[in-house]
Amino acid sequence: MRSEKNIGTILLFLFPALAGLVLFKLYPILSGFVQSLYTTTFITGGRSFVGLQNYISLFTDPVFWNSLKVTLLFNVIINPLQILLAFFLALLLNAKIKRIAWFRSVHFVPVAISVPTACMLWNIMLSPEQGVVNSILAALGLPQQPFLGSSSQALGSIIAIASWKGVGYWALFLLAGLQEVPTSLLEASSLDGASRWKQMIHIVYPMLKRPLTFVVVSVTTANFLLFSPMYILTKGGPENSTDVLMFESFNNAFLYSDLGRSSSIVVTLLLITLTIVAFQFRWLKTSH
Amino acid sequence: MTKTSTKKFGAWLTLLLVTTTLLAGCAKDNTASTPETSEAPNTSAANTSATEITFAAYSNYEKPLTKAIEAFEQQNSNIKVKLDLAPYDQLMETIEIKLGAKSKDVDALFVDSPLVMNYSVKGYLEPLDNLIDADAKKEWTPSAVETVSYQNQLMAAPMNSSSQVLYYNKDLFQQQGIPFPAEDKRMTWEEVVALAKKLTSDNVYGFSFEQISKAYQMLALSDSLGVKMISDDGLTSTGNSNSPGAVKAFQFYSDLFNKDKVSPKIKKEESLDYFTSGKVAMYLATNQNMPKIRDSGVNFGVTLHPYFAGQKIATPTGAWNLGVSKYSDKKEAAAKLVEFLTLGEGSKIIFEEGGTLPPQLDLLNAIDSDPKYGEFPNTVIRIAAKESRETAVPRPKTPGYLEWESNMNKAFDDIKNGADPQKALDNAVSVIDNQLKKYQGVAAK
Numbered sequence: 001m002r003s004e005k006n007i008g009t010i011l012l013f014l015f016p017a018l019a020g021l022v023l024f025k026l027y028p029i030l031s032g033f034v035q036s037l038y039t040t041t042f043i044t045g046g047r048s049f050v051g052l053q054n055y056i057s058l059f060t061d062p063v064f065w066n067s068l069k070v071t072l073l074f075n076v077i078i079n080p081l082q083i084l085l086a087f088f089l090a091l092l093l094n095a096k097i098k099r100i101a102w103f104r105s106v107h108f109v110p111v112a113i114s115v116p117t118a119c120m121l122w123n124i125m126l127s128p129e130q131g132v133v134n135s136i137l138a139a140l141g142l143p144q145q146p147f148l149g150s151s152s153q154a155l156g157s158i159i160a161i162a163s164w165k166g167v168g169y170w171a172l173f174l175l176a177g178l179q180e181v182p183t184s185l186l187e188a189s190s191l192d193g194a195s196r197w198k199q200m201i202h203i204v205y206p207m208l209k210r211p212l213t214f215v216v217v218s219v220t221t222a223n224f225l226l227f228s229p230m231y232i233l234t235k236g237g238p239e240n241s242t243d244v245l246m247f248e249s250f251n252n253a254f255l256y257s258d259l260g261r262s263s264s265i266v267v268t269l270l271l272i273t274l275t276i277v278a279f280q281f282r283w284l285k286t287s288h
Numbered sequence: 289m290t291k292t293s294t295k296k297f298g299a300w301l302t303l304l305l306v307t308t309t310l311l312a313g314c315a316k317d318n319t320a321s322t323p324e325t326s327e328a329p330n331t332s333a334a335n336t337s338a339t340e341i342t343f344a345a346y347s348n349y350e351k352p353l354t355k356a357i358e359a360f361e362q363q364n365s366n367i368k369v370k371l372d373l374a375p376y377d378q379l380m381e382t383i384e385i386k387l388g389a390k391s392k393d394v395d396a397l398f399v400d401s402p403l404v405m406n407y408s409v410k411g412y413l414e415p416l417d418n419l420i421d422a423d424a425k426k427e428w429t430p431s432a433v434e435t436v437s438y439q440n441q442l443m444a445a446p447m448n449s450s451s452q453v454l455y456y457n458k459d460l461f462q463q464q465g466i467p468f469p470a471e472d473k474r475m476t477w478e479e480v481v482a483l484a485k486k487l488t489s490d491n492v493y494g495f496s497f498e499q500i501s502k503a504y505q506m507l508a509l510s511d512s513l514g515v516k517m518i519s520d521d522g523l524t525s526t527g528n529s530n531s532p533g534a535v536k537a538f539q540f541y542s543d544l545f546n547k548d549k550v551s552p553k554i555k556k557e558e559s560l561d562y563f564t565s566g567k568v569a570m571y572l573a574t575n576q577n578m579p580k581i582r583d584s585g586v587n588f589g590v591t592l593h594p595y596f597a598g599q600k601i602a603t604p605t606g607a608w609n610l611g612v613s614k615y616s617d618k619k620e621a622a623a624k625l626v627e628f629l630t631l632g633e634g635s636k637i638i639f640e641e642g643g644t645l646p647p648q649l650d651l652l653n654a655i656d657s658d659p660k661y662g663e664f665p666n667t668v669i670r671i672a673a674k675e676s677r678e679t680a681v682p683r684p685k686t687p688g689y690l691e692w693e694s695n696m697n698k699a700f701d702d703i704k705n706g707a708d709p710q711k712a713l714d715n716a717v718s719v720i721d722n723q724l725k726k727y728q729g730v731a732a733k
Contacts, residue, residue, distance in 0.1 A: 042409045042730055063719055129552055149553060149705045237698050238705050239712070254384040255694055256723050257410055 036263035054264040066240055067248040078159045078223050085167045090174035111169040119232040122161045148233050151241040158229045170215045177211035213284040217277050224273045245269045339621045340368045341395035347373040352641035356634040367621045387412040390615045395622035399444045399611040401435045402689040408438040409687045409730050414612045415441040419623035424631055432647035436609050444609035445630035448644035450574045451672035452604050458587040460569040469591040476597040484550035487569035494550040498559050498573030501700035503693045504606050509537040511602035511681040512595045522686030525720045530713035538709040546706050575672035579643040582665050590668055605680035645672050687730050691723040
């Protein structure tokens with residue numbers, strides 16, 4: 001009876017959050033899905049219903065398949081890489097040494113820089129003509145590299161830039177998790193003769209599962225939707241080697257004036273991301 | 289009052305003062321126009337505040353546009369122009385995003401010539417026939433009028449045109465002991481490459497395009513070999529944009545970077561700096577770069593646009609036109625601005641400040657007769673005017689020009705980076721033709 005009385009108050013308090021959820025999350029998803037069933041007609045600017053036609057033309061288009069392949073390849077490499085690097089960075093930042101606060105602020109600098117700024121910065125440094133990276137390579141007697149100008153190096157370069165920018169941020173959550181691990185537990189286990197590796201597997205990893213789940217899921221969604229480095233640095237090139245689905249969707253909406261096709265790409269991307277995230281949740285499910 | 293509370297009060301007062309000063313500073317922009325309007329006696333009561341129109345423009349034109357708009361606002365005290373500048377690629381996207389969403393944020397806009405049809409088909413542009421002077425069409429060159437017309441309606445007003453000249457760095461030529469090319473003798477591409485090889489050294493590249501990997505300039509290569517890039521109905525690029533002639537033209541482009549290595553693999557935005565800082569000896573660029581090159585202090589000369597030996601002489605041409613958005617609430621004010629910049633005093637300011645080629649007949653006649661344009665470096669404008677009359681080849685006509693151009697630009701860039709031209713062009717046409725299908729119901733004329 002008491003809870004029934006309170007339900008109004010509870011709803012009232014939850015209302016802003018629920019309204020925000022519906023307005024900014026559910027509505028755009030639904031509207032995107034509806035959009036993907038329509039096509040724009042010329043001159044009048046109106047739109048007509050075409051059902052699943054946009055999806056059918058998408059799945060028969062080699063451009064889409066190439067883009068899907070690039071997106072998956074990109075994510076298969078960048079996600080484990082960023083998570084591992086973030087984990088090692090967190091371990092380093094958790095070290096009990098002098099001036100650790102100073103190191104912790106340094107590692108955060110790339111996170112504080114905006115993505116476009118970071119991209120422009122690396123674009124200049126990786127320039128095949130006068131970039132500082134190539135100058136260093138030349139000084140070391142190594143051959144100069146085209147980086148973003150080569151179809152075999154562009155995706156790798158973007159992975160490196162995105163990781164430089166992102167890893168510090170994800171490490172922050174893991175660092176917070178590491179600091180929750182009680183030192184007494186570690187001390188006790190080392191008295192029992194547990195090696196560092198054993199401690200990592202049996203104490204640190206289980207206690208880190210919560211922040212790790214958050215990081216794994218966030219990294220995955222962030223990278224599936226990553227778009228600005230491709231847009232700023234390569235425009236999907238060279239030879240479509242960095243043409244991820246998000247970029248393809250942008251092109252379709254704002255270059256090819258095909259909002260329907262663009263929305264169907266986004267819906268497809270959403271489904272792929274949801275599937276993968278669902279698997280990740282199952283895999284990292286905490287056992288208590 | 290106790291001592292601490294006085295201190296507190298003082299702090300609050302300071303904060304208040306700072307805030308009000310800041311707010312006053314912010315508000316200044318908005319209120320500046322009000323006194324001007326109230327001074328104007330003939331504005332009606334309903335029209336006391338100035339109409340502000342937004343003008344989406346190409347950032348390269350900042351200097352001449354700012355000056356012309358100043359003059360416009362002086363004559364039309366009830367209209368204020370907000371200049372929304374963006375570099376080329378971003379300008380195209382801004383227009384797509386804003387007009388695609390039927391936004392009222394844009395009133396007047398830059399329209400690239402080959403996009404007149406594209407924007408018309410998409411319904412972005414308000415026909416100008418009833419908005420500007422009915423006799424306007426007679427004041428522009430017939431080809432300019434044809435470019436901005438779609439289905440017998442004037443969709444935009446031509447503001448300027450362009451051509452290209454070959455600038456060269458006299459100091460670099462002298463260092464290598466190479467005689468200067470004559471201003472009125474057209475070199476072949478083969479001669480240009482031979483010269484470029486001699487001029488290329490550790491820190492200097494022999495030759496560079498201005499608009500690296502951009503269709504506007506690349507088309508001069510295929511046009512010289514007589515290649516047609518798109519079918520007559522404007523809907524098929526396969527067999528045209530990847531024909532043997534096109535492959536030959538862009539193999540030449542590839543060789544400049546990859547085989548002969550006489551051109552730097554840089555971006556379009558960097559090319560002017562490379563020339564003005566002496567890192568490039570020959571620079572094929574639009575006439576409107578002349579004021580910037582002159583002001584940079586580089587010791588330069590000019591000659592005519594090259595062509596392939598024994599083939600057709602073809603020079604790029606392209607123009608900026610001004611349109612009024614169909615979704616604007618202030619079409620009349622926007623049209624007034626468009627008229628001022630393309631016919632009125634504004635067109636003269638843009639021509640003189642920007643060094644651009646005008647499409648207005650009286651300004652073109654002035655270039656031919658005024659002795660001022662017989663003296664270097666003003667001769668650049670006279671050369672450009674002559675080229676645009678005699679050798680210019682317009683860009684392909686298709687409602688899907690935006691799709692064609694963006695994919696071809698990508699292919700050109702891949703070729704620059706060492707991709708096989710045949711493969712790069714084949715890939716581009718397959719994407720383009722797929723995109724052009726949606727225009728099937730739309731006439732290309």
